[in-house]
Amino acid sequence: MKxxxxxxxxxxxxxxxFAAEPQPQxxxxxxxxxxxxxxxxxxxxxxxxxxxxxxxxxGIFSVRMRPGAIARGITPVSAxxxxxxxxxxxxxxxxxxxxxxxxxxxxxxxxSVPTGADTxxxxxxxxxxxxxxxxxxxxxxxxxxxxxxxxxxxxxxxGLKTPTRLSAAFGLPTSSTETEIAAxxxxxxxxxxxxxxxxxxxxxxxxxxxxxxxPLGPTRLLIAAEPLLPPISAQAAIASSPPPKRKGVxxxxxxxxxxxxxxxxxxxxxxxATNIRLLxxxxxxxxxxxxxxxxxxxxxxxxxxxxxxxxxxxxxRAEYAVKNTHQVQVEIQSATQYRISPTLKSTVSDVxxxxxxxxxxxxxxxxxxxxxxxRAFAGAExxxxxxxxxxxxxxxxGFDIPLSNRKFQLTPVFKYQFQxxxxxxxxxxxxxxxxxxxxxxxx
Amino acid sequence: xxxxNVPAHLIRACQQGDEQAQSAFYDHYKxxxxxxxxxxxxxxxxxxxxxQEAFIKVFQKMGDVKQPEAIHFWIKSIVTHTxxxxxxKNSPFWLIEDADKPGVLPHEADPFxxxxxxEREEIFAAITAxxxxxxxxxxxxxxxGYEHHEIADMLGxxxxxxxxxxxxxxxxxxxxxxxxxxTAYEKG
Numbered sequence: 001m002k003x004x005x006x007x008x009x010x011x012x013x014x015x016x017x018f019a020a021e022p023q024p025q026x027x028x029x030x031x032x033x034x035x036x037x038x039x040x041x042x043x044x045x046x047x048x049x050x051x052x053x054x055x056x057x058x059g060i061f062s063v064r065m066r067p068g069a070i071a072r073g074i075t076p077v078s079a080x081x082x083x084x085x086x087x088x089x090x091x092x093x094x095x096x097x098x099x100x101x102x103x104x105x106x107x108x109x110x111x112s113v114p115t116g117a118d119t120x121x122x123x124x125x126x127x128x129x130x131x132x133x134x135x136x137x138x139x140x141x142x143x144x145x146x147x148x149x150x151x152x153x154x155x156x157x158x159g160l161k162t163p164t165r166l167s168a169a170f171g172l173p174t175s176s177t178e179t180e181i182a183a184x185x186x187x188x189x190x191x192x193x194x195x196x197x198x199x200x201x202x203x204x205x206x207x208x209x210x211x212x213x214x215p216l217g218p219t220r221l222l223i224a225a226e227p228l229l230p231p232i233s234a235q236a237a238i239a240s241s242p243p244p245k246r247k248g249v250x251x252x253x254x255x256x257x258x259x260x261x262x263x264x265x266x267x268x269x270x271x272x273a274t275n276i277r278l279l280x281x282x283x284x285x286x287x288x289x290x291x292x293x294x295x296x297x298x299x300x301x302x303x304x305x306x307x308x309x310x311x312x313x314x315x316x317r318a319e320y321a322v323k324n325t326h327q328v329q330v331e332i333q334s335a336t337q338y339r340i341s342p343t344l345k346s347t348v349s350d351v352x353x354x355x356x357x358x359x360x361x362x363x364x365x366x367x368x369x370x371x372x373x374x375r376a377f378a379g380a381e382x383x384x385x386x387x388x389x390x391x392x393x394x395x396x397x398g399f400d401i402p403l404s405n406r407k408f409q410l411t412p413v414f415k416y417q418f419q420x421x422x423x424x425x426x427x428x429x430x431x432x433x434x435x436x437x438x439x440x441x442x443x
Numbered sequence: 444x445x446x447x448n449v450p451a452h453l454i455r456a457c458q459q460g461d462e463q464a465q466s467a468f469y470d471h472y473k474x475x476x477x478x479x480x481x482x483x484x485x486x487x488x489x490x491x492x493x494x495q496e497a498f499i500k501v502f503q504k505m506g507d508v509k510q511p512e513a514i515h516f517w518i519k520s521i522v523t524h525t526x527x528x529x530x531x532k533n534s535p536f537w538l539i540e541d542a543d544k545p546g547v548l549p550h551e552a553d554p555f556x557x558x559x560x561x562e563r564e565e566i567f568a569a570i571t572a573x574x575x576x577x578x579x580x581x582x583x584x585x586x587x588g589y590e591h592h593e594i595a596d597m598l599g600x601x602x603x604x605x606x607x608x609x610x611x612x613x614x615x616x617x618x619x620x621x622x623x624x625x626t627a628y629e630k631g
Contacts, residue, residue: 004555008584008586010559011566012587012588014566015478015482015566017478018475018482019477020478021473021477022491023491027466027473029495030469030498031465031466033499034499034502034503
């Protein structure tokens with residue numbers, strides 16, 4: 001044992017300075033391995049952060065656009081200017097429309113707003129109106145009409161029937177007989193029935209647009225949720241947008257969507273109205289179903305051609321006139337990230353079909369942000385009604401954020417629609433806000 | 444002679460991820476630690492692999508160092524354990540006893556005595572020629588100074604196995620030395 005210890009000591013001394021020179025590359029490898037890796041920030045964090053920012057922004061904007069803020073400046077309107085319509089049953093609307101069409105647009109009414117004629121045909125030419133003796137309780141009630149207590153309904157108090165309440169709440173058509181009745185004086189002089197008339201007109205005039213939330217690619221699969229905050233529209237979406245391949249790609253999708261609509265009316269100067277007035281905004285949420293199918297074919301070496309068919313149904317939308325929207329979109333994309341999309345759209349209701357044509361131009365820019373190649377895009381779409389020639393303008397911006405496996409992309413989008421409608425003496429403005437977050441999958 | 448330990452502030456800087464400090468730390472220990480790896484490895488390439496793996500562990504676990512004055516032993520321990528792990532991973536049967544291997548010492552001179560008479564490079568060549576398991580035991584016991592119970596703990600074997608492995612290693616070493624024509628009496 002002692003001999004062993006002696007040997008061990010000797011060997012330990014012998015090898016104490018035993019050394020060798022490592023290759024220079026070894027340190028590079030070690031350094032690379034120990035270098036603190038940048039923590040890839042979880043994408044879901046950005047997802048929700050971006051989402052929260054959009055919601056907060058929309059909320060602030062929405063609050064600023066609340067009726068109360070505008071109605072304070074409204075000049076009271078004399079009760080004698082107000083005409084009322086007897087409410088109608090919804091099922092009688094088709095007959096009503098024909099009856100209305102037979103009436104002269106210049107038929108005198110007791111209100112400064114033109115009434116009675118061909119609302120659905122022109123969609124904007126003549127307002128439809130109905131009586132309410134009290135202002136709507138709040139935009140929240142309008143957004144959730146079923147929550148309005150029947151006993152407290154101002155329409156029931158005024159002796160009118162339930163459909164009118166529905167009209168007030170949903171923007172459904174007004175009376176079947178259009179019999180004019182004398183309206184009782186408004187209980188609240190700061191809010192007159194003409195306002196409701198105008199707002200109802202706006203609602204009827206607003207065309208619907210397809211769920212062009214995700215403008216990239218012909219296929220969209222959107223799953224939307226109703227917003228938690230009343231004035232804000234939220235939309236979560238899953239979208240399939242296949243990249244161009246040599247043989248082309250077919251894809252299809254289904255969507256639920258929700259949007260927030262804000263409408264205002266302003267009397268035109270010189271129109272004979274007593275004052276320039278801003279009427280209260282009407283906030284409205286929509287929930288609908290949408291489906292899309294498309295085919296994308298590569299064109300030459302640069303760009304590709306996509307054709308998409310989109311169908312949308314909004315059973316709960318205020319504008320009863322449009323129940324379905326069919327849209328054909330031909331998208332030409334160049335390698336420079338420009339996308340030009342001629343669009344044909346048809347909106348169909350129980351009583352009317354309106355055709356639209358227009359196009360979309362979009363520009364996308366790919367940049368590197370947070371070690372991710374992100375494509376930012378912005379574009380605008382203009383649609384014109386064949387029947388009325390009235391425009392509908394969309395603007396949208398968003399991002400395509402590739403996820404780690406490159407097959408999925410997140411696409412948060414903000415979309416804004418503006419539709420000015422000039423009537424005889426007033427300007428109706430509709431704004432539609434859509435916030436979306438999409439998840440695209442490439443095949 | 445290069446001092447075994449580096450200054451404490453260098454260790455602290457390494458713990459904070461200072462790349463320059465890490466480079467200096469590496470430069471200080473690289474040759475000696477690669478020397479240890481060379482003893483445990485069969486080839487230079489294998490030694491480089493063990494060395495690289497060990498130093499990555501060293502930097503990753505640097506934050507655990509509480510006693511900078513004992514850093515040399517800490518690194519050496521990591522390198523040794525990395526070498527053991529390397530052979531465990533790459534040759535899982537390296538410690539299986541083989542009946543064909545020489546297990547009984549001949550009556551000639553103890554080869555360990557012979558080792559003590561050899562030059563370092565000759566010893567190194569003889570140890571490198573040993574099979575993995577024997578080389579490990581010889582390194583751990585004879586050169587690095589671990590006791591059998593420590594070796595047993597490190598390798599996950601019993602103390603008896605450690606001793607028997609050393610005995611077999613000794614016999615194998617004698618065979619190697621004889622093949623090389625090195626015997627005790629030649630030196631004596």
